[in-house]
Amino acid sequence: MEYAFGLFRNREKPAEENEALLQEIIATHNNSLYERLICQNLLSGINTIEIIRNSLLNSSEELKKEENIIERLNEKNLYARNCIQALLDKACHFKQQAENRILVSQALQAAVDEINDCISDINRLANQTDLLAINSAIEAARVGAMGRGFTVLSKEVKSLAEEVKRQSAKIEKITGHINLSASQVCDNTATVINTLSTVKKEIEQVCEALEQIIKRSGRMQSVIRFISQQQFLNTVKLDHIIWKQQVYSLLFNKDKKGKVNTHHECRLGKWYYEGEGRTLFAGNDHFRQLERPHADVHNNGRAALTAFDKGDIKALADLLGKMEHASSQVILIIDRLIEHITPDYIAQARGH
Numbered sequence: 001m002e003y004a005f006g007l008f009r010n011r012e013k014p015a016e017e018n019e020a021l022l023q024e025i026i027a028t029h030n031n032s033l034y035e036r037l038i039c040q041n042l043l044s045g046i047n048t049i050e051i052i053r054n055s056l057l058n059s060s061e062e063l064k065k066e067e068n069i070i071e072r073l074n075e076k077n078l079y080a081r082n083c084i085q086a087l088l089d090k091a092c093h094f095k096q097q098a099e100n101r102i103l104v105s106q107a108l109q110a111a112v113d114e115i116n117d118c119i120s121d122i123n124r125l126a127n128q129t130d131l132l133a134i135n136s137a138i139e140a141a142r143v144g145a146m147g148r149g150f151t152v153l154s155k156e157v158k159s160l161a162e163e164v165k166r167q168s169a170k171i172e173k174i175t176g177h178i179n180l181s182a183s184q185v186c187d188n189t190a191t192v193i194n195t196l197s198t199v200k201k202e203i204e205q206v207c208e209a210l211e212q213i214i215k216r217s218g219r220m221q222s223v224i225r226f227i228s229q230q231q232f233l234n235t236v237k238l239d240h241i242i243w244k245q246q247v248y249s250l251l252f253n254k255d256k257k258g259k260v261n262t263h264h265e266c267r268l269g270k271w272y273y274e275g276e277g278r279t280l281f282a283g284n285d286h287f288r289q290l291e292r293p294h295a296d297v298h299n300n301g302r303a304a305l306t307a308f309d310k311g312d313i314k315a316l317a318d319l320l321g322k323m324e325h326a327s328s329q330v331i332l333i334i335d336r337l338i339e340h341i342t343p344d345y346i347a348q349a350r351g352h
Contacts, residue, residue: 053238063228070221088203105185113315236268247301289339296326
């Protein structure tokens with residue numbers, strides 16, 4: 001400033017003109033200081049974005065932990081559901097067996113009834129045989145000595161009738177026990193069936209409740225997963241703002257030794273090439289479109305630093321413009337990726 005002042009004073013010009021030029025230099029100098037002060041504070045204010053970025057990243061990581069916890073909970077719920085379903089299948093099997101047992105018991109009772117009918121017929125025939133024996137005895141007595149054969153026949157017939165009656169009584173007693181046992185089995189089995197029917201209904205209610213829990217847990221897990229992925233993608237958007245700030249900071253401070261990373265080395269690049277990006281967005285057109293502008297942001301930014309180092313201001317301005325244009329495309333495509341992973345029910349809720 002003093003040099004400039006002296007320079008003007010030594011010139012052979014009117015004092016008024018020298019004074020005007022001096023004031024212009026002072027004003028220009030003050031404007032440069034003002035602009036530098038603004039730029040310094042603007043660049044340092046980017047630190048606030050870093051804090052927000054780190055907060056989003058931490059939140060995303062915590063949400064991933066919560067998602068893992070809910071996933072383990074769902075695994076337990078599914079295991080419990082499968083166990084209960086197996087129990088329900090067994091209850092249905094036992095109920096079927098019990099119903100079959102009732103059918104067997106009822107068939108047994110029907111067979112016993114048929115046997116008893118046969119025994120009744122046998123007893124009736126035995127009684128008729130008794131009459132035949134009596135008639136044979138009467139006939140033997142009437143014919144005297146010539147009726148000895150009738151006498152023997154009468155005794156044999158009577159003996160047969162008595163034996164038939166004894167065996168019939170024995171069979172009736174046995175079939176009575178069988179009938180009673182079959183009846184008790186039917187009664188007991190009916191109780192078992194009723195109990196199993198109640199148990200089956202209660203198990204079905206438990207299954208239904210578990211299904212609701214699994215459905216709600218799955219929905220919660222999908223919401224948490226979406227928010228986690230959304231926050232991660234918002235984080236990489238902030239990463240790009242911070243990355244550009246590093247480029248501008250190096251240019252502003254005229255730091256020709258400073259370097260910035262490539263598009264393979266940043267968080268978005270690692271997610272894109274090595275992380276879950278390809279798995280999450282396999283076959284997605286927007287995901288494929290992201291690679292080119294993302295590379296352009298880094299390549300143009302790094303090239304701008306090289307141009308500055310060489311003193312090529314025109315190339316520097318052109319490369320910075322290309323970097324900003326590519327950065328806008330990256331932000332736009334990331335927003336479209338967020339829309340792609342947004343669950344339908346969240347999108348519908350936003351629509352309302």
